[in-house]
Amino acid sequence: MVGRPRSEVARKAILRAALDLCARDGYQNVTMKGIAQVAGSGRQTVYRWWQTKAQVLLEALTDVLAEEVPELPDTGDARADLVTFLEQTFTLARGVAGQVVVGLMADAQSDAELAAELRAKIINPRRAALRAVLARGAVPDDVELELAVDLVFGAMWYRLLNRHAEVNQELAEEIAGLLARIN
Amino acid sequence: MVGRPRSEVARKAILRAALDLCARDGYQNVTMKGIAQVAGSGRQTVYRWWQTKAQVLLEALTDVLAEEVPELPDTGDARADLVTFLEQTFTLARGVAGQVVVGLMADAQSDAELAAELRAKIINPRRAALRAVLARGAVPDDVELELAVDLVFGAMWYRLLNRHAEVNQELAEEIAGLLARIN
Amino acid sequence: MVGRPRSEVARKAILRAALDLCARDGYQNVTMKGIAQVAGSGRQTVYRWWQTKAQVLLEALTDVLAEEVPELPDTGDARADLVTFLEQTFTLARGVAGQVVVGLMADAQSDAELAAELRAKIINPRRAALRAVLARGAVPDDVELELAVDLVFGAMWYRLLNRHAEVNQELAEEIAGLLARIN
Amino acid sequence: MVGRPRSEVARKAILRAALDLCARDGYQNVTMKGIAQVAGSGRQTVYRWWQTKAQVLLEALTDVLAEEVPELPDTGDARADLVTFLEQTFTLARGVAGQVVVGLMADAQSDAELAAELRAKIINPRRAALRAVLARGAVPDDVELELAVDLVFGAMWYRLLNRHAEVNQELAEEIAGLLARIN
DNA sequence: CATTAAACGAGACGGTACGTCATGTCTTTGA
DNA sequence: TCAAAGACATGACGTACCGTCTCGTTTAATG
Known part of the structure; x- marks a missing residue:
């Protein structure tokens, strides 16, 4: 059995949010919490696919x-x-x-x-x-x-x-x- | 009254501790708390003279x-x-x-x-x-x-x-x- | 049309799992997630028939x-x-x-x-x-x-x-x- | 040296908040987070002196x-x-x-x-x-x-x-x- | 029989509390 | 008045479970 597939919408929203926050607040001030919040996703959804904000931003980049x-x-x-x-x-x-x-x-x-x-x-x-x-x-x-x-x-x-x-x-x-x- | 003068001993201990921690744990993992602890000084003593760990390490450098x-x-x-x-x-x-x-x-x-x-x-x-x-x-x-x-x-x-x-x-x-x- | 009938196997497995977990971990530490896992059923299957772990355990009891x-x-x-x-x-x-x-x-x-x-x-x-x-x-x-x-x-x-x-x-x-x- | 003494104000506020929340929301719905919030204290201040909400409420009681x-x-x-x-x-x-x-x-x-x-x-x-x-x-x-x-x-x-x-x-x-x- | 619709497992989703950590400020006693 | 000790309010960390939502896969009753 397969389970619910990963949401491409959430993935894009998270990468987009990470980039936006980076542009707005600077890399160092980006937080996993902030990314999830701006992306409108749960914190766990971010952590499920990336370990750190660096991983998120690396994929976004x-x-x-x-x-x-x-x-x-x-x-x-x-x-x-x-x-x-x-x-x-x-x-x-x-x-x-x-x-x-x-x-x-x-x-x-x-x-x-x-x-x-x-x-x-x-x-x-x-x-x-x-x-x-x-x-x-x-x-x-x-x-x-x-x-x-x-x-x-x-x-x-x-x-x-x-x-x-x-x-x-x-x-x-x-x-x-x-x-x-x-x- | 002029108060107690700044302790040169504490200053040296703090700079020394900052460098040691940087060598041991890497720059990013150095914390103000850790510096004070290793230096055997109070946290406030560090903050009194430097605002951030970067300032401490800049002076140490x-x-x-x-x-x-x-x-x-x-x-x-x-x-x-x-x-x-x-x-x-x-x-x-x-x-x-x-x-x-x-x-x-x-x-x-x-x-x-x-x-x-x-x-x-x-x-x-x-x-x-x-x-x-x-x-x-x-x-x-x-x-x-x-x-x-x-x-x-x-x-x-x-x-x-x-x-x-x-x-x-x-x-x-x-x-x-x-x-x-x-x- | 009527669709697939409720699985009595799943029902029994869930009630059994709930009791086992209660005996093993204590009532407070039983979770819906854990019940489903131990029962080998999906989470939704538990929620479809019971609203809370209390309901599950009440029926089991x-x-x-x-x-x-x-x-x-x-x-x-x-x-x-x-x-x-x-x-x-x-x-x-x-x-x-x-x-x-x-x-x-x-x-x-x-x-x-x-x-x-x-x-x-x-x-x-x-x-x-x-x-x-x-x-x-x-x-x-x-x-x-x-x-x-x-x-x-x-x-x-x-x-x-x-x-x-x-x-x-x-x-x-x-x-x-x-x-x-x-x- | 002794450090800053425990704040009796914070202690009273936390016990008071715990009781108030218990009266308002019921014991089970009281959370450590909520207690700290209502007491106007930090979460760490609660955890520093009590391990669980039960400990807090036991002392309050x-x-x-x-x-x-x-x-x-x-x-x-x-x-x-x-x-x-x-x-x-x-x-x-x-x-x-x-x-x-x-x-x-x-x-x-x-x-x-x-x-x-x-x-x-x-x-x-x-x-x-x-x-x-x-x-x-x-x-x-x-x-x-x-x-x-x-x-x-x-x-x-x-x-x-x-x-x-x-x-x-x-x-x-x-x-x-x-x-x-x-x- | 073939159709079909609901139950099933799996697991991702948005939330929220958890307990920990570091921050920068404060309030004591002691030097 | 400075130093140490350490409590304080704050807020991010990473984890767990919540209850909901899709998926693809059974599984019987019905047409």
């Missing part, structure tokens, strides 16, 4: 990215493609997705399981994408791509976290320009 | 760095100096100081005041130091130094947070090598 | 008593008959039936409907039986029988609840002895 | 009885004293105290510790008092007093629980009358 992440640009101009890719990434990072992923990264510092999931579902795919773009000629062939990825996304993360500067098109162009100067 | 941060290397060999500087920085980052600063950065995402203090007391001094080292010839003169700093420290932060790779001497050398290839 | 309650003794010796009747009653009260009826009485304190059903199905029939036994000469004719019933069953209930003394043959004989001294 | 229980009557007329004593007892039993003690007795069925406390603090003192009154001549000297106490208070408890008749002066007089007929 995954869903959002699945919809919003664009195709890799491939115009033949390596440098222009890199700028396009970065600006697309930065646009996402400036929105709720950025807030969520920064919060998740913060929580992941004290939750190894979350850290692994975050890397597997969010971080590594983006790293692979950047690596692919870089490999098309944005840096010389003999440059260690992992290092280049660390430098480029590192700069983005650093600015997202520390907020000492914007993560915008200007940054994308400066990075592409500097990488192009490597001989 | 500041004290630690004041003791442990070495002089800027200046041997005349710009690239070697950069490697030395980075390795010194990375060594600190791999220890408790790294754990603390990552936790503080996480908390700072939802606490603007803490973010400002963190930048002023910890982040910006290190940025200035790296900038100084870079300015001695590790990169061409016309490279925007702020960008270079973002890329270098960004890579460090990215690895500290995401833990996909070590923050060690190899990284220092790879970074210095890549910067040296910019023409 | 009624079934048990229907099987186990013996005939009224009638040997001609009024005092001996009273002792026999009391000892039969006390034996039931010392078993699961006692535990159940005490629990039901407790619940009935905050459930008037249950209280009425409990009186109608369990309490009053036993009162009538005791009254009949007493009326055969165990007390003088001019003694108010309702009062005598209250005193005798009251003592039983008091001991069942408060557990300051056993509800056993000795009690039966002492009661009969004292009633016999009323002139 | 003890306090009430300490104030309201009158002296034992001793006029020289044994039967009149018994009636007076019973009517005083019944008056208490008809009020909130009766509701509380019945609820406590119900809970005590599944909580041995509570049962012991209830006997020690409430039940046994009243038994001793009734015994003293009976010993002054309300029953013949050779009647087993424990049994007489069981019959008299048993009748009261039976009526309190089962509500098939009032617990009033008429009952007091009938009981005294019947006891007087024992030869």
